[in-house]
Amino acid sequence: MSVRRLDSVQPKKFEFSPANLKWAKNQIKKFPKGRQASAVIPLLWRAQEQHDGWLPEPALRAVANMLDMAYIRVYEIATFYTMFNLSPVGKYFVQLCGTTPCWLRGANELKDVCRRVIGEQQQVTDDGVFSWLEVECLGACTNAPMVQINKDYYEDLTPESFEQLLTDLREGKAVTPGPQNGRQFSCPEGGPTTLLNGANPKGKASAKPSTRAKPAAKRGGK
Ligand code: FES
Helix, strand or coil: CCCCCCCCCCCCCCCCCCHHHHHHHHHHCCCCCCCHHHHHHHHHHHHHHHCCCCHHHHHHHHHHHHCCCCHHHHHHHHHHCCCCCCCCCCCCCEEEEHHHHHCCCHHHHHHHHHHCCCCCCCCCCCCCEEEEECCCCCCHHHCCCCCCECCCEEECCCCHHHHHHHHHHCCCCCCCEECCCCCCCCCCCCCCCCCCCCCCCCCEEECCCCCCCCCCHHHHHH
């Protein structure tokens, strides 16, 4: 695991917007008296969303103050969980899964696309549009290889479809999350092969009756 440090350039202060402050206070109320620190992760997450996708140091202090926590405790949480970005990210933040199933299915080629189109990891492009990071399994291994861009998953990628996706995002074109090869969700490629209600994979009715298990014979032969 890489060392995670706060960014060297920090804003002077952080304040929740009025709407987020109201939301944060409601989150805190969900926890019993004395357990308000349990709201630390949702508050940090909301702070990150408000601050263009990354957590500045003053946001950690603001959350620590709101929850009456020692600053170091909040710092530990923010630096432990990789869901928290400690440096600026692009308008489109690409998290590329490099874990074994995605690796076996071509994640390295997608990384090459990232390096060529975006640049090195954790560097924001000059126009502020992209940054990328290799991450561990994102739980969509069936559709490997895949990336998460902001809150959406893009799956069943090839180097070509991934590069086209980045081009479309840069040009402001509409893109569709999910499988990029026509597959429906995580169904088998080419369509479902089971639970077809008597139809075979080509859609024809099955000639065979359903094969339900016969009830077991009664004990004692009666
Ligand atoms: S290994 Fe890539 S999503 Fe699980």
